[in-house]
Amino acid sequence: MSYGGQTPTVVVLKEGTDTSQGRGQILSNIDACLAVQDTLKPTLGPFGSDVLLVSNGKTTITNDGATILHLLDVIHPAAKILVDVSKSQDAEVGDGTTSVTLLSAEFMKEARQFVEEGMSSNVIIRGYRKACELACKRIKEIEIELKKGGSKEEGDAEFRTLLKKCAKTAMSSKLIQANSEFFAEMVVEAVQCLDPEELDETMIGVKKIAGGSLEESRLVKGVSFKKTFSYAGFEQQPKKIVNAKILCLNVELELKAEKDNAEVRITKVSEYQAIVDAEWKLILQKLDAIVATGATVVLSKLPIGDLATQYFADRGIFCAGRVASDDLERTVAAVGGSVQSTCSDLTPENLGKCGLFEEIQIGKERYNVFEQCPEAQTCTLLLRGGADQVIAEVERSLHDAIMIVKRAIQDNYIVAGGGAIEMELSKYLREYSRQIAGKQQLIIAAYAKALEIIPRQLCENAGLDGTGLINKLRSLHSRGQIWYGLDFAHESVANNLETFVWEPALTKINALQSATEAASLVLGVDETVKSQPNQNTVGSQPVPPPGGRGRGMPAGMPPTQMHMS
Known part of the structure; x- marks a missing residue:
């Protein structure tokens, strides 16, 4: 028209x-x-x-x-x-x-x-x-x-050598080029610790510890994580346990102040005492059930308070609360067992096992280390270096090498x-x-x-x-x-x-x-359309149009009126 x-x-x-x-x-x-x-x-x-x-x-x-x-x-x-x-x-x-x-x-x-x-x-x-x-x-x-030749042992050793060469090539352009022989061995061992069917690289934990030289880095064929926050009584706990039995929990073992999480109307002091006694009875029942399983190491995602810490220390049990979720998952993958969310039905079958648990000093930090796990399908890299930036770059370099070795195993053509x-x-x-x-x-x-x-x-x-x-x-x-x-x-x-x-x-x-x-x-893109932001708004507040209500004007007042105080 x-x-x-x-x-x-x-x-x-x-x-x-x-x-x-x-x-x-x-x-x-x-x-x-x-x-x-x-x-x-x-x-x-x-x-x-x-x-x-x-x-x-x-x-x-x-x-x-x-x-x-x-x-x-x-x-x-x-x-x-x-x-x-x-x-x-x-x-x-x-x-x-x-x-x-x-x-x-x-x-x-x-x-x-x-x-x-x-x-x-x-x-x-x-x-x-x-x-x-x-x-x-x-x-x-x-x-x-890449073929495995000869007997199984010879073939595995030869294939391992070939994987190390792939890892060294991946590191050739990285900061750790001078230490490629040392780290190539570590990377191949780390990948071979994983489940051969899945080869899930997220099961390789990395902990960065400032100080020391690059070659002071080590591979733990199991799990290692930084010592968690500890309450009074942790000094008396064992720091080295052979043939440890590990119980992993998602349970809080801590007394809470009543005023924080409960409201109870009482008329007598004895009623208050009964409430406190009931709470103590509940937590002691949990602790007795844990001890009855025969566990020597207790780990929990949630806090383990000073009462539980001292209780375990008196019985020669090591405990750690507030363990990070990914560390606890990798611990279960290494030692076996399962994470329990209640203490009411604990059995020895719920426990994991490892040949050696110890708490060691690395640099200025203390680390809990679980090694000699019978069916470990996870591992931990403890990386050392003179500066945080150096260690971060070492981690990125090792990630590239780990992925290359993983791909070479899955698709062994080079x-x-x-x-x-x-x-x-x-x-x-x-x-x-x-x-x-x-x-x-x-x-x-x-x-x-x-x-x-x-x-x-x-x-x-x-x-x-x-x-x-x-x-x-x-x-x-x-x-x-x-x-x-x-x-x-x-x-x-x-x-x-x-x-x-x-x-x-x-x-x-x-x-x-x-x-x-x-x-x-x-x-294939031959046109670009850029939409400008709405000029009539600043953030989410509309800007008044010219001649409209300005600063100091009450809402609802016509623009022709002035508000005088």
Whole structure:
């Protein structure tokens, strides 16, 4: 319908809404992602730099990609996709968070030229997905299976050695690189303590204790937690028990002041005394029932008061109240038994067992340690270090190594690291692109070129001649030397399969798929709509319109009236 021969203006979005679309919007999103890539580039590889991040007065020193992106507080909507993809890689595989971010940004960088020339982003996305499919298929063709050979003992020992090599590769770019032999042994032992069916890494507890050197860290094949708050009487309790029987409770063993949690109307003092006597009788019945089970260690999520503490001490029983839920769950997983929520039906079957319980001094703290558990499916890492920031980075490094070892056990196929697999995939995709025609040839070739960002950046961070070494690797891979990658020890190239620079194939496949999906997502967005906050409100209080009731005007008074006091 027209009015007077003119088409009326239709306002769909509210005033102040910002919209931008088209080719310029895609290029803007790519630029934002490249800015994130520039931040992470120097942290890649064995010679990558650490980043010092200060947020709300808290200092973090790390080169873990997911941690850096999390603490950077990225606000650009397109760049946030890179943050999400690094989190995804960290959750699924545990390592390769920096690599996946660099790859996805590099895929966008290579696509930029096609976008500027007017090529449809859907054509680019289709080519990238085809290239990713081919790359993953190639990894499946050349991956090497870690096999257990010989007898069971020999096979287990050999497989353990192979897992240690994977763990050392994961630590090669971390703060603990110099101590990788020590920590690789610890990581493999820790993972092998877990239930082989589930391999739940949350059952590996980590306790950080400031002071001492890194190699004073230790692995407890069981459970260890910081000494809980103790009441009078704890000094008389035993601090070392052999063949301990452990009872885990979710019961409060403490007398409460009547005025805090009860209201009783009484007329005589004797009635008050009867109430107090009844309460004592109840708690003593609970304590007698616990002692009757034969338990020598009593743990509870809830408080254990001074009466119970002294009662247990007189009978040679150790007790700890206010034990953290996750520590108590891991204790049950280590020693057996179950958590009891009542003391009315306790039996010896409810108890867990361990060969040795002791309370030991570590640094300036005391820790309760349960070891020699017959069927332990959990363990605890006690990490030492000179500063809290160092210990926190050691924990992040060990998390990456633990996840890599876990994936290597679940999916025991590996490929060579150090840029070897990226160079092989790049060569393979280049050869494929020459066999096809049209735009897809250019796009797959661009994808192949983008893969070289990993070895190129590794060289740059190590201060090596990237151009010369990349050309040498191209030459070797063209002659069928598929496992040749960078050798930082000799500042040259080497067969990284023989030098034991290994990574799980699953890590590379997941990184390629995640990076390709992230790049496709950003390239597929060609319009952004930013809704401005309501200008007529500040917080939740409406701002009066011009000429309306101002400050000092009572509610309900017309704006033309003045209130005079």
